[in-house]
Amino acid sequence: MGINETSDVNNGGGRLSLVGGAGVAVLLGLSVAAVLAETWKVLIVGWVAFAAMAAGTYLGARATETDPQRLVWGYGLASGAMVTSAAMFLVPQAIGIAGNGGIAPQVGGIGIAAGIVVGYSGHVIGHRLTHRDLPMDVTTAQITAHALSAGLIIGLVYGSMPTLGLLLGLAIVSHKGPAGYAAARRLRRNGKPVSALLLPAAGVGITAIPTAALPVPEIAVLNAVVFGFAAGIFLHVAMDFLPVCDAGSEIDQVCSLHEESHELLDRLRIHAVGSTVVGAAVVVVAWVAVSP
Numbered sequence: 001m002g003i004n005e006t007s008d009v010n011n012g013g014g015r016l017s018l019v020g021g022a023g024v025a026v027l028l029g030l031s032v033a034a035v036l037a038e039t040w041k042v043l044i045v046g047w048v049a050f051a052a053m054a055a056g057t058y059l060g061a062r063a064t065e066t067d068p069q070r071l072v073w074g075y076g077l078a079s080g081a082m083v084t085s086a087a088m089f090l091v092p093q094a095i096g097i098a099g100n101g102g103i104a105p106q107v108g109g110i111g112i113a114a115g116i117v118v119g120y121s122g123h124v125i126g127h128r129l130t131h132r133d134l135p136m137d138v139t140t141a142q143i144t145a146h147a148l149s150a151g152l153i154i155g156l157v158y159g160s161m162p163t164l165g166l167l168l169g170l171a172i173v174s175h176k177g178p179a180g181y182a183a184a185r186r187l188r189r190n191g192k193p194v195s196a197l198l199l200p201a202a203g204v205g206i207t208a209i210p211t212a213a214l215p216v217p218e219i220a221v222l223n224a225v226v227f228g229f230a231a232g233i234f235l236h237v238a239m240d241f242l243p244v245c246d247a248g249s250e251i252d253q254v255c256s257l258h259e260e261s262h263e264l265l266d267r268l269r270i271h272a273v274g275s276t277v278v279g280a281a282v283v284v285v286a287w288v289a290v291s292p
Helices: 018-037 040-062 069-098 106-129 138-160 165-187 192-214 221-239 250-255 263-288
Strands: none
Touching: 018 192, 040 138, 040 165, 040 192, 069 106, 069 138, 069 221, 106 165, 106 192, 138 165, 138 192, 138 221, 165 221, 165 250, 165 263, 192 221
Protein backbone atom coordinates (compact mmCIF):
# COMPACT_ATOMS: atom_id res chain seq x y z
CA MET A 1 0.00 0.00 0.00
CA GLY A 2 3.01 2.26 0.42
CA ILE A 3 3.85 4.84 -2.22
CA ASN A 4 7.47 5.19 -3.28
CA GLU A 5 8.81 8.72 -2.96
CA THR A 6 12.52 8.13 -3.42
CA SER A 7 12.64 10.37 -6.46
CA ASP A 8 11.25 13.29 -4.42
CA VAL A 9 13.97 13.15 -1.81
CA ASN A 10 17.32 14.87 -2.09
CA ASN A 11 20.23 15.45 0.20
CA GLY A 12 18.67 18.57 1.70
CA GLY A 13 16.83 16.43 4.22
CA GLY A 14 20.12 15.52 5.89
CA ARG A 15 21.35 19.01 6.71
CA LEU A 16 21.50 20.07 10.33
CA SER A 17 19.43 23.01 11.50
CA LEU A 18 20.65 25.61 13.99
CA VAL A 19 17.10 26.51 15.05
CA GLY A 20 16.42 22.87 15.93
CA GLY A 21 19.54 22.65 18.07
CA ALA A 22 18.73 25.96 19.73
CA GLY A 23 15.26 24.69 20.63
CA VAL A 24 16.68 21.60 22.30
CA ALA A 25 19.23 23.71 24.22
CA VAL A 26 16.50 26.03 25.54
CA LEU A 27 14.36 23.06 26.59
CA LEU A 28 17.29 21.53 28.47
CA GLY A 29 17.93 24.78 30.32
CA LEU A 30 14.27 25.18 31.25
CA SER A 31 14.14 21.56 32.38
CA VAL A 32 16.74 22.31 35.04
CA ALA A 33 14.55 25.17 36.26
CA ALA A 34 11.51 22.86 36.26
CA VAL A 35 13.34 20.32 38.42
CA LEU A 36 14.30 23.04 40.90
CA ALA A 37 10.72 24.34 40.95
CA GLU A 38 9.36 20.76 41.15
CA THR A 39 6.90 21.29 38.30
CA TRP A 40 7.15 17.64 37.40
CA LYS A 41 3.94 17.18 35.45
CA VAL A 42 4.64 20.00 33.01
CA LEU A 43 8.23 18.79 32.66
CA ILE A 44 7.06 15.27 31.78
CA VAL A 45 4.43 16.51 29.32
CA GLY A 46 7.00 18.74 27.63
CA TRP A 47 9.51 15.94 27.18
CA VAL A 48 6.88 13.42 26.06
CA ALA A 49 5.79 15.94 23.41
CA PHE A 50 9.43 16.33 22.36
CA ALA A 51 10.03 12.58 22.22
CA ALA A 52 6.82 11.94 20.27
CA MET A 53 7.52 14.56 17.60
CA ALA A 54 11.21 13.68 17.40
CA ALA A 55 10.32 10.00 16.88
CA GLY A 56 7.73 10.89 14.25
CA THR A 57 10.23 13.16 12.52
CA TYR A 58 12.89 10.45 12.52
CA LEU A 59 10.52 7.89 11.01
CA GLY A 60 9.24 10.38 8.44
CA ALA A 61 12.76 11.36 7.40
CA ARG A 62 13.89 7.76 6.94
CA ALA A 63 10.77 6.51 5.16
CA THR A 64 11.08 6.02 1.41
CA GLU A 65 7.32 5.69 0.97
CA THR A 66 4.14 7.10 2.46
CA ASP A 67 1.60 4.60 3.72
CA PRO A 68 -1.87 6.23 3.73
CA GLN A 69 -3.25 3.65 6.16
CA ARG A 70 -0.47 4.46 8.62
CA LEU A 71 -1.24 8.16 8.31
CA VAL A 72 -4.94 7.54 8.90
CA TRP A 73 -4.31 5.53 12.06
CA GLY A 74 -1.79 8.02 13.39
CA TYR A 75 -4.14 10.95 12.92
CA GLY A 76 -7.21 9.02 14.08
CA LEU A 77 -5.68 7.73 17.32
CA ALA A 78 -4.32 11.18 18.19
CA SER A 79 -7.47 13.11 17.37
CA GLY A 80 -9.72 10.65 19.19
CA ALA A 81 -7.56 10.90 22.30
CA MET A 82 -7.49 14.70 22.16
CA VAL A 83 -11.25 15.14 21.66
CA THR A 84 -12.00 12.82 24.56
CA SER A 85 -9.42 14.41 26.87
CA ALA A 86 -10.65 17.95 26.22
CA ALA A 87 -14.27 16.88 26.69
CA MET A 88 -13.59 14.88 29.87
CA PHE A 89 -11.06 17.06 31.69
CA LEU A 90 -11.15 20.64 30.39
CA VAL A 91 -14.81 21.30 29.55
CA PRO A 92 -16.11 20.13 32.99
CA GLN A 93 -13.40 22.23 34.70
CA ALA A 94 -14.42 25.35 32.78
CA ILE A 95 -18.09 24.92 33.61
CA GLY A 96 -17.41 23.76 37.18
CA ILE A 97 -15.11 26.68 38.02
CA ALA A 98 -17.77 29.11 36.84
CA GLY A 99 -20.46 27.39 38.90
CA ASN A 100 -18.32 27.14 42.04
CA GLY A 101 -17.36 30.81 41.70
CA GLY A 102 -20.97 31.91 41.77
CA ILE A 103 -20.99 33.04 38.13
CA ALA A 104 -22.99 31.79 35.17
CA PRO A 105 -21.61 28.54 33.74
CA GLN A 106 -22.06 30.09 30.30
CA VAL A 107 -18.84 32.04 31.01
CA GLY A 108 -16.91 28.81 30.61
CA GLY A 109 -18.82 28.18 27.39
CA ILE A 110 -17.73 31.58 26.11
CA GLY A 111 -14.12 30.54 26.64
CA ILE A 112 -14.71 27.26 24.76
CA ALA A 113 -16.27 29.10 21.82
CA ALA A 114 -13.44 31.65 21.81
CA GLY A 115 -10.83 28.88 21.74
CA ILE A 116 -12.45 27.13 18.78
CA VAL A 117 -12.87 30.39 16.84
CA VAL A 118 -9.31 31.58 17.57
CA GLY A 119 -7.89 28.16 16.69
CA TYR A 120 -9.79 28.10 13.41
CA SER A 121 -8.79 31.68 12.57
CA GLY A 122 -5.12 30.96 13.23
CA HIS A 123 -5.28 27.85 11.07
CA VAL A 124 -6.86 29.68 8.13
CA ILE A 125 -4.44 32.61 8.32
CA GLY A 126 -1.49 30.24 8.65
CA HIS A 127 -2.62 28.29 5.59
CA ARG A 128 -2.89 31.54 3.64
CA LEU A 129 0.75 32.27 4.41
CA THR A 130 1.78 29.07 2.63
CA HIS A 131 0.85 30.72 -0.67
CA ARG A 132 3.21 33.64 -0.12
CA ASP A 133 6.94 33.86 -0.81
CA LEU A 134 8.32 34.21 2.72
CA PRO A 135 12.00 34.17 3.79
CA MET A 136 11.42 31.12 6.00
CA ASP A 137 10.08 27.61 5.90
CA VAL A 138 6.35 28.03 6.42
CA THR A 139 5.77 24.41 7.49
CA THR A 140 8.24 24.66 10.36
CA ALA A 141 7.01 28.13 11.32
CA GLN A 142 3.37 27.00 11.48
CA ILE A 143 4.12 23.92 13.58
CA THR A 144 6.39 25.92 15.89
CA ALA A 145 3.71 28.58 16.46
CA HIS A 146 1.20 25.86 17.26
CA ALA A 147 3.56 24.08 19.66
CA LEU A 148 4.44 27.29 21.52
CA SER A 149 0.79 28.28 21.91
CA ALA A 150 -0.16 24.76 23.03
CA GLY A 151 2.61 24.81 25.63
CA LEU A 152 1.42 28.21 26.86
CA ILE A 153 -2.07 26.86 27.44
CA ILE A 154 -0.83 23.63 29.03
CA GLY A 155 1.30 25.66 31.42
CA LEU A 156 -1.65 27.87 32.37
CA VAL A 157 -3.91 24.87 32.90
CA TYR A 158 -1.49 22.97 35.12
CA GLY A 159 -0.49 26.18 36.91
CA SER A 160 -4.14 26.89 37.71
CA MET A 161 -5.01 23.29 38.63
CA PRO A 162 -1.86 21.46 39.80
CA THR A 163 -4.02 18.53 40.94
CA LEU A 164 -4.80 17.61 37.33
CA GLY A 165 -3.37 14.24 36.36
CA LEU A 166 -0.78 13.51 33.68
CA LEU A 167 -3.34 11.75 31.49
CA LEU A 168 -4.74 15.06 30.24
CA GLY A 169 -1.39 16.50 29.15
CA LEU A 170 -0.16 13.26 27.61
CA ALA A 171 -3.35 12.79 25.58
CA ILE A 172 -3.24 16.41 24.42
CA VAL A 173 0.28 16.03 22.98
CA SER A 174 -0.49 12.63 21.46
CA HIS A 175 -0.76 14.22 18.02
CA LYS A 176 2.92 15.21 18.02
CA GLY A 177 4.02 11.86 16.60
CA PRO A 178 1.89 11.83 13.43
CA ALA A 179 2.38 15.59 13.04
CA GLY A 180 6.16 15.15 13.06
CA TYR A 181 5.96 12.27 10.60
CA ALA A 182 3.81 14.19 8.11
CA ALA A 183 5.91 17.36 8.41
CA ALA A 184 9.14 15.43 7.92
CA ARG A 185 7.79 13.81 4.75
CA ARG A 186 6.84 17.26 3.44
CA LEU A 187 10.24 18.76 4.23
CA ARG A 188 12.10 15.82 2.68
CA ARG A 189 10.13 16.16 -0.55
CA ASN A 190 11.06 19.87 -0.66
CA GLY A 191 14.73 19.17 0.09
CA LYS A 192 14.72 21.01 3.43
CA PRO A 193 16.38 19.90 6.70
CA VAL A 194 13.99 17.91 8.86
CA SER A 195 16.13 18.64 11.94
CA ALA A 196 14.42 22.06 12.03
CA LEU A 197 11.42 20.20 13.48
CA LEU A 198 13.35 19.79 16.73
CA LEU A 199 12.30 23.37 17.48
CA PRO A 200 8.52 22.72 17.43
CA ALA A 201 9.22 19.40 19.16
CA ALA A 202 10.69 21.36 22.06
CA GLY A 203 8.11 24.14 21.73
CA VAL A 204 5.55 22.72 24.18
CA GLY A 205 8.08 22.49 26.99
CA ILE A 206 9.67 25.85 26.14
CA THR A 207 6.46 27.75 26.89
CA ALA A 208 4.74 25.34 29.29
CA ILE A 209 7.51 25.22 31.90
CA PRO A 210 7.85 28.98 32.56
CA THR A 211 4.09 29.57 32.23
CA ALA A 212 3.29 26.94 34.86
CA ALA A 213 5.51 28.78 37.34
CA LEU A 214 3.58 32.04 37.00
CA PRO A 215 1.19 32.93 39.83
CA VAL A 216 -2.43 32.54 38.70
CA PRO A 217 -4.93 34.85 40.46
CA GLU A 218 -7.89 33.15 42.13
CA ILE A 219 -10.48 34.83 39.93
CA ALA A 220 -13.33 32.52 38.97
CA VAL A 221 -14.21 34.37 35.78
CA LEU A 222 -10.60 34.35 34.59
CA ASN A 223 -10.01 30.70 35.40
CA ALA A 224 -13.29 29.63 33.79
CA VAL A 225 -12.38 31.47 30.60
CA VAL A 226 -8.81 30.07 30.64
CA PHE A 227 -10.00 26.49 30.97
CA GLY A 228 -12.75 27.06 28.40
CA PHE A 229 -10.31 28.65 25.96
CA ALA A 230 -7.88 25.76 26.43
CA ALA A 231 -10.68 23.26 25.79
CA GLY A 232 -11.73 25.13 22.66
CA ILE A 233 -8.19 25.32 21.28
CA PHE A 234 -7.54 21.63 21.81
CA LEU A 235 -10.95 20.66 20.43
CA HIS A 236 -10.11 22.62 17.28
CA VAL A 237 -6.71 20.94 16.97
CA ALA A 238 -8.27 17.54 17.57
CA MET A 239 -10.92 18.11 14.91
CA ASP A 240 -8.26 19.40 12.52
CA PHE A 241 -6.40 16.10 12.98
CA LEU A 242 -9.45 13.95 12.29
CA PRO A 243 -8.45 11.79 9.28
CA VAL A 244 -10.41 13.16 6.33
CA CYS A 245 -10.73 10.75 3.42
CA ASP A 246 -12.44 13.12 0.99
CA ALA A 247 -11.34 14.54 -2.33
CA GLY A 248 -8.57 17.11 -1.95
CA SER A 249 -7.55 16.01 1.56
CA GLU A 250 -3.98 15.07 2.51
CA ILE A 251 -4.97 11.41 2.56
CA ASP A 252 -6.48 11.77 -0.91
CA GLN A 253 -3.27 13.35 -2.21
CA VAL A 254 -1.32 10.34 -1.00
CA CYS A 255 -3.84 7.89 -2.42
CA SER A 256 -3.91 9.68 -5.77
CA LEU A 257 -0.49 8.20 -6.55
CA HIS A 258 -1.91 4.71 -6.22
CA GLU A 259 -3.38 2.78 -9.13
CA GLU A 260 -6.61 2.01 -7.24
CA SER A 261 -6.89 5.36 -5.50
CA HIS A 262 -10.70 5.53 -5.34
CA GLU A 263 -11.13 2.06 -3.86
CA LEU A 264 -8.26 2.65 -1.44
CA LEU A 265 -9.70 5.96 -0.25
CA ASP A 266 -13.08 4.31 0.29
CA ARG A 267 -11.53 1.53 2.40
CA LEU A 268 -9.57 4.04 4.45
CA ARG A 269 -12.80 5.65 5.65
CA ILE A 270 -13.42 2.55 7.75
CA HIS A 271 -9.92 2.83 9.20
CA ALA A 272 -10.52 6.54 9.91
CA VAL A 273 -13.60 5.76 12.00
CA GLY A 274 -11.99 2.80 13.73
CA SER A 275 -8.79 4.65 14.66
CA THR A 276 -10.69 7.62 16.09
CA VAL A 277 -12.92 5.36 18.19
CA VAL A 278 -9.91 3.44 19.49
CA GLY A 279 -8.09 6.68 20.37
CA ALA A 280 -11.10 7.91 22.34
CA ALA A 281 -11.60 4.55 24.06
CA VAL A 282 -7.97 4.41 25.21
CA VAL A 283 -8.37 7.66 27.16
CA VAL A 284 -11.60 6.47 28.79
CA VAL A 285 -10.09 3.13 29.76
CA ALA A 286 -6.96 4.80 31.12
CA TRP A 287 -9.08 7.21 33.18
CA VAL A 288 -11.13 4.37 34.63
CA ALA A 289 -7.93 2.46 35.45
CA VAL A 290 -6.28 5.35 37.33
CA SER A 291 -9.43 6.66 39.03
CA PRO A 292 -9.67 5.87 42.74
